[in-house]
Amino acid sequence: MTGSPDTPKDGLDRFTTAWSRALLPGAPPEAVRELRPRLLPAARGLREALRARIPDAVAGRAAGAALVAADSADPETVGRTLECLDSHAACCLGHEGADPAVLRARAVRVGAALATGFAEALRDRTTTEQRAVARAALGAQNLATQALHESEARFRAVFEGAATGIWIAGPDSTILQVNGAMTRMFGGSDKALLGRRFTELTHPEDGAQTWRLHDELVGGVREHYRVEKAFTRPDGTVLWTNLTVSLLRDADGRPQYQLALMEDTTERRLLNLRLRYEATHDALTGLPNRVLFFERLEKAVAAGEGQRFGLCYLDLDGFKTVNDSLGHQAGDRLLVEVADRLQACATAPGEMVARLGGDEFVALTTGTDTRRGVDDLAERIMNALSTPVCIDGRELTVRGSIGIVEGPAGERGAAEVLRSADITMYRAKSAGGNRFEFADPEADARAIHRHRLTTALPAALENGEFFIEYQPLVRLQDGSVGGAEALVRWLHPQQGVVGPDRFIPLAERTGLIVPLGRWVLEQAVRQAREWNGALRVNVNLSPCQLADPGLVRDTERILQDAGLPPEALCLEITESALVGAEDEVLRPLRTLCDMGVDIALDDFGTGYSNLAGLRRLPVSVLKLDRSFTRGIRTSPADPVDVKIVEGVVRLARTLGLSVTVEGVETAAQAERLRQLGCDTAQGWYYARPGPPESLHDLVLADAC
Ligand code: C2E
Ligand code: CA
Ligand code: CA
Numbered sequence: 001m002t003g004s005p006d007t008p009k010d011g012l013d014r015f016t017t018a019w020s021r022a023l024l025p026g027a028p029p030e031a032v033r034e035l036r037p038r039l040l041p042a043a044r045g046l047r048e049a050l051r052a053r054i055p056d057a058v059a060g061r062a063a064g065a066a067l068v069a070a071d072s073a074d075p076e077t078v079g080r081t082l083e084c085l086d087s088h089a090a091c092c093l094g095h096e097g098a099d100p101a102v103l104r105a106r107a108v109r110v111g112a113a114l115a116t117g118f119a120e121a122l123r124d125r126t127t128t129e130q131r132a133v134a135r136a137a138l139g140a141q142n143l144a145t146q147a148l149h150e151s152e153a154r155f156r157a158v159f160e161g162a163a164t165g166i167w168i169a170g171p172d173s174t175i176l177q178v179n180g181a182m183t184r185m186f187g188g189s190d191k192a193l194l195g196r197r198f199t200e201l202t203h204p205e206d207g208a209q210t211w212r213l214h215d216e217l218v219g220g221v222r223e224h225y226r227v228e229k230a231f232t233r234p235d236g237t238v239l240w241t242n243l244t245v246s247l248l249r250d251a252d253g254r255p256q257y258q259l260a261l262m263e264d265t266t267e268r269r270l271l272n273l274r275l276r277y278e279a280t281h282d283a284l285t286g287l288p289n290r291v292l293f294f295e296r297l298e299k300a301v302a303a304g305e306g307q308r309f310g311l312c313y314l315d316l317d318g319f320k321t322v323n324d325s326l327g328h329q330a331g332d333r334l335l336v337e338v339a340d341r342l343q344a345c346a347t348a349p350g351e352m353v354a355r356l357g358g359d360e361f362v363a364l365t366t367g368t369d370t371r372r373g374v375d376d377l378a379e380r381i382m383n384a385l386s387t388p389v390c391i392d393g394r395e396l397t398v399r400g401s402i403g404i405v406e407g408p409a410g411e412r413g414a415a416e417v418l419r420s421a422d423i424t425m426y427r428a429k430s431a432g433g434n435r436f437e438f439a440d441p442e443a444d445a446r447a448i449h450r451h452r453l454t455t456a457l458p459a460a461l462e463n464g465e466f467f468i469e470y471q472p473l474v475r476l477q478d479g480s481v482g483g484a485e486a487l488v489r490w491l492h493p494q495q496g497v498v499g500p501d502r503f504i505p506l507a508e509r510t511g512l513i514v515p516l517g518r519w520v521l522e523q524a525v526r527q528a529r530e531w532n533g534a535l536r537v538n539v540n541l542s543p544c545q546l547a548d549p550g551l552v553r554d555t556e557r558i559l560q561d562a563g564l565p566p567e568a569l570c571l572e573i574t575e576s577a578l579v580g581a582e583d584e585v586l587r588p589l590r591t592l593c594d595m596g597v598d599i600a601l602d603d604f605g606t607g608y609s610n611l612a613g614l615r616r617l618p619v620s621v622l623k624l625d626r627s628f629t630r631g632i633r634t635s636p637a638d639p640v641d642v643k644i645v646e647g648v649v650r651l652a653r654t655l656g657l658s659v660t661v662e663g664v665e666t667a668a669q670a671e672r673l674r675q676l677g678c679d680t681a682q683g684w685y686y687a688r689p690g691p692p693e694s695l696h697d698l699v700l701a702d703a704c
Contacts (some may be wrong), residue, residue, distance in 0.1 A: 011270035016043040016085075022084040038066070042066030042687035046085065047093040049110040050103060051158035061112025061120065078118050082111040084355065156200055163261035171255055173198040173218065185241070185264050187233045197553075198258070203230040203238070213541030217247050220255045228265070239405075240266045282331055282355040285339035293354035293362055294414055300366045301417055303409040310406040311372025312363040312381060313421035314342075316401040317433035319359035330391050335359065337391075338398060341384040346377065362421070366696035374406045378436040402436035423447040453498070454506040461516055465491050468523050469689035472698055473538065473660065473682050476674040481538030481698050483570070485682060486524035488516070489691045506541065513542045522558050525569060527692050529562040534699055538570040543577035551588045555597065570621065573599065575607030578617055586618060593618035598659065605644065612654060622652050624678070633669045642676070649677040 020035040025343060030556045067077055089107035110338035124172045136398045159166055162475050165182030169175045175193045193201075200212070207477040210251040214223035231239045241262045248257040258518040280292035285407040288296075296620035302308040316338065323331035335355075342353045342361055363381060365373045381402065388395040403424025412420075426447070428437040459468065469486035489500040507513040521539050545551055559566055571592065578586070578601065593599050600621035601614075605628055624645065631641025645661075661673050664683030673681060687698065 012040075012043055012047060013094040015047075015088045016040055018088050018092075019043060019081065019084045022080045025080075026636070039066075042070065046110060046114070049113070050089055050093045050106050051095060053502050057109075057113040057116075060110040061117025063110075064119070065121035067114070067578070078115050079620045081114060084112050085114075096157075105631035113137040120300075126426075139615075165260075165264070167262070169258040171218070171257070173214075173258060176257075177696025181681075182262060185262065186231070186238055187235055189234065192234045198260070201231055203232060203357050205230045214245070217245060217258065218255065220247065220249075223247050224355075233499055238266070239264065240269045268336070282339075285336050287339050287343065287361075288354040290350060290354065290356045293352070293356065293364070296352055296354075296364060296646075297417065298414040299416050300364060301409055301412060303366065305408040307366065307412070308366045308368060308370040308407060310370035310377065310408060310415060311404065311416075311421050312362045312374065312378050312436070313405075313425045314381060314400045314404040315419070315425050315429065316359040317401055317429065317603065322396060326391070326396075333391050333397060334389055334398065337389045338385070342381060343382040345384050345676070351377070362418075364696075370406055373406055377402055380400050382434075382436065399434040401425050401433045403428055403438040403439065404436055417621050420444050447631060449504060451493075453503055454510055456492075457503065457507055457512050457516075459509065460490060461512065461519065465493070465518065466519065467491060468520060468527070470537075471682055471689040471691050472687050472695060473536075473680050474686045476670065476678055476681050481535065481686075482680060483538060484688075484695050485538040485542070485572070486520055486527070488520050508542055508544050511544065514542045514548045517545045518554055518558075519544055521555065525558050525562045525564055528565055528568050530692065531695065531699070533564065533568055535695065536568050536570055536598075538572055538577070539569045540602065541573045543573065546573070546577070546585055546588060552591050555592060556595070566592075567598070570600050572599035572623060574602045575604050579607045579617075590618040593620070593643055605648065611651060614651070619657065621658050621660055621680075622648060622661045623662060624648055629661050629663045629669060629673065629683070631680040632672050635664055635668065637672060642672075645673065645676045 002361075006260045007119060016036050016039055017032070017101030019039055024031055024035060043672060045063040046065055049063070052059070052472045063153075064426045067081065085107050086104065090098075090103045094100070094103040115509065126226045159177075159179045162179060163181055165185045166179045167182055168173050168177040174195065174197050176195045182193065186192045199211075199346060207227070210227045210229055213222065213227060216242055217225055226242065226244045229241055229243045231241065243263075244261045246259045246261075247255055250256040276289055276350050277393045280289055281287065282289045297309075297311070299362050300307075300321060303309070313540070319331065319334070337340075338359075339355060346353045346363050346365070348365075351364065355361050363377055365377050381400070383516050385398045385400050388397050390396075391685075403421045403426070404422040405424065407417075412510075423444050424439040428435050428636075429444055430439065466488055468486050468488055470486055472481045473483040473485060474480065475482050478650050490500075492498045498695050503514065507516050517540075523538045524539045526537060555569075555571075559569065573589070573590075589599055598621060599617075599619045600623045601617065601619045602623045603625045604622045605625045628641050628644050628648075632645065649659050658679040659677070660680040660682065661678045662682050664670050664673065664685045665683055669683075670681055670685055687694065
């Protein structure tokens, strides 16, 4: 039974295939194959309708609807379907043996029903689609309205509640709306802003670029800009802001509104100004400090052509004494007074005074004629300092040394200029202070060289760059070598052998003389040991070493370690170091003397010592300065020098001291000095300072 309604089965298939082809004329076979299954339900419906005794209009309409459902909604579809039905109904869709004429007549009615069903289905589908679009459009509209509303509400909330000031201005920059924060920034009333043009709100501190950026924005050239801008509030006070202005365009892209966001930076700015003031001014005197001064100096030395600068670098003489003796408070008050006086000296345009720190001040003058200007400035400063300062009822004399650098802008950097002024100030100080000196490139170069040597000294000691030469001390009576003076030298890696006159003063200034002197003592004593005690050794002692509390202990230890008696050592100390020395200073020398170490008064005759004072000095040798032996060298000998030597010898005899003469260069000189009663001589006539071995040879030669 199952197969009977569908027989012949291939009739339905053939019809469906023919129908599909009819609907897709010229289409490739795959497209036809694809359409077939979608038409099959409709084909089956048509067959049912044709086979019914009374053709079923419902089945026909359903077939029409099925066509629409199969996406065959083309207007041609119905016509082609009807043709196909007409030609195939009899052969493909009828019962076996059915009357073809009857079938064709039925096909006409079924076709009409199909057309109706097709039209209905098409209408329904269109309606449904339209409804869907309308619904979607409506939905979309609702959503848009809601979103707009929400965004507007949000904008309102932001606008009103924002801590940032906001205004909206029209295309001509007239301010149309302002928010609460903006109103508050301007003192509580929006009258200062509403209806006014932004371009009216100028301020003297406006940079040129503020208004250039504004014009560009209004002209649509830029979308936004950000500037720091000041405004004057209605009460006259200044409002500093960070202002960001953005351009809002209309639908056609034309500039429409300006949206300004403003942040009040007045307090931050004041704080910054205060911090900047504190960072650039000296807390004690209120003067500009090193930082600010350096900024100004940098500007001055980099100024344009024809511009010059003059710098006075002032350091008070003896300020440390005031601080140490009267206390820091008095010192501070003195500095404040000096600062006030200096400030009064530099009031002209282009002049400034600053405190670099401690008791160091600078005064700067700039302009085209600083050559004369700086001279006047230095004079004014010296004058200002000349009146004593009264502190706690005491009158303090203030003196200062000034180093001056003057020159054209554009040649040297600020640091170099400052250093040159500093160096020059030191030169003024070493020349006795209370004066001003002008910078001199050669003096600067020497000072820099000295500075380099000074900084290299500590490493030189560690690296073993020092060595000692020995110069024999000869007994004038018999010409035998009694000892030798140890003289230190520095084998500098770049400069070769550097003499003690060049580096001993530097070592004294930095304190390195103490370890260096100890090293020389160690080496010299060890060398005396090598000589088996046959020669005494003389070692120079710097006045700084006298202040070293370890001097006596170190000397004792060094002698003990070498196994030498104290008598084998003579320490030479310059006369000037001991003139007027307090007992305290002399104590270590006295201890050493008591131990048996000889003490020689070096460079005797140059220190203007009070001869009577010699008695209290723990010395056993007077070493007459070279300058006196020089006069003995000439022939005839300088009668004054001869008298001096005679006098010194007589004095030495009275005090029980022996006399050594230095700088003996000729045999005649040696002979004359012997006749004058000197005990020991040293000089090139006998030997130049040399390696310890050369002494050994001399001693051996003596022995022969
Ligand atoms: P000084 O103690 O007066 O040493 C004598 C200086 O005269 C030495 O110079 C020596 O080379 C030089 N001299 C020796 N004989 C003659 C001569 O016949 N004619 C001339 N024109 N000069 C002669 P030097 O070695 O350059 O030492 C210079 C100074 O350096 C020394 O003067 C001494 O004050 C200091 N010095 C040297 N070594 C040391 C040391 O180890 N410690 C300390 N504190 N000072 C030292
Ligand atoms: Ca000496
Ligand atoms: Ca000497």
